[in-house]
Amino acid sequence: MTEPDNRTTVLFVTGMSGAGRTSVANVLEDDGWYVSDNVPISLIAQLVEMVRTSEVGAQRIAMVVRGGDPSFASAMATLRRDLEDGGASTSMMFVDASDDVLVRRFEQVRRRHPLQGTGTLSEGIAAERAITAPVAEAADTVIDTSNLSATRLRSIVENVFPHVAGRRLSIAVQSFGFKYGLPIDCDLVADVRFLPNPYWIPELREHNGRAPQVRDYVLGQDDAAEFLDRYVELVGIVGRGYLREGKGYMTLGVGCTGGKHRSVAMSEELARRLGEIVDDDGHRLYDVEVTHRDLGRE
Structure with missing residues (x-):
């Protein structure tokens, strides 16, 4: 008989700005995951330990990670390795969308891209895509939201995590x-x-x-x-x-x-x-x- 896996599960939700990371996090939070957004990578391991051992006692922790630094990919790889050496189970979901869709979404909400600086919106998207490309390659799951409704995105996340689909x-x-x-x-x-x-x-x-x-x-x-x-x-x-x-x-x-x-x-x-x-x-x-x-x- 297989023993149940009682390890803490840490899911990293990352991807392109405007692709739907927050929407994915909302699905997970609805199912009882402990969700934290935009925590610096250097503090994530400490936060995971605090959540796991505190009164919250969460065993399913989702971290929405936003990458804007060129060292993002290597920092994520090191973080996952450290957490797994400490006994946690980790996985990573990359949320993506086409450049045309990202441009349209940013224009609809009239927000600047976080890496846009003094350049154009397209230049900001290109800069982020270059930084996150290695992370996308290392991700366990990639979801392209270009043509997805909110309901369809929720369904896909639920299929990735069966326990979400079985929520009460x-x-x-x-x-x-x-x-x-x-x-x-x-x-x-x-x-x-x-x-x-x-x-x-x-x-x-x-x-x-x-x-x-x-x-x-x-x-x-x-x-x-x-x-x-x-x-x-x-x-x-x-x-x-x-x-x-x-x-x-x-x-x-x-x-x-x-x-x-x-x-x-x-x-x-x-x-x-x-x-x-x-x-x-x-x-x-x-x-x-x-x-x-x-x-x-x-």
Whole structure:
């Protein structure tokens, strides 16, 4: 049996300015990588050790490295060798684009190229390409973003790092009362006012949807279980689409009249069901958190 590799993984994200290094870093950060941008090469080894041994305790560290010095290639080679001698696993991704695309991107954002100096934009790009050419040759992965949408770039990064593709969707389930207004940040809203209101049951009125007697009353109503079954299926369909489109989180609003009884009980049960869903390997599909916006209001 192969022992798991518990070494710290250090990924260097480098490449041409304007090619999409920050976009790649955002994908990695969404999946839980510790990402640091524009740290001087001379300080990276120290930072890696600090991150690995600190409270952060990150085992996947991505460093966005920007090369503007002629010694960039040799410095990167030495850094990787030192980190690997220290027990880390390193890899390097080079993000590139054609010169025409880089010119167009810089003109769109009206920014100077970092190596442009007093020269032209094209001269700055040429200078950077000469410096980074040896780094591109040594890279483990080269991604050309010239014709890539943001969604397609995310998909490519996810394929390079399978654990990124297997990330979990974060779901926030929030109960609320319609009489206090709709939450402004919900992606999906469920209206559970079709269920009988425990408010009209004297022995249930003063309790909320977390109380066992209220929960059992609400979940025991006709169509409550079917509604939850269908809604969990809907969340699965929408959630898969969100992940494909690069959105790693979803907020579900569950509303009743006052946000005290039905919405609370249904939110708790919905969160429980979503939190128990696993893939074929037994890994949870969702990170779920439930909150109750209007619980406690009179």
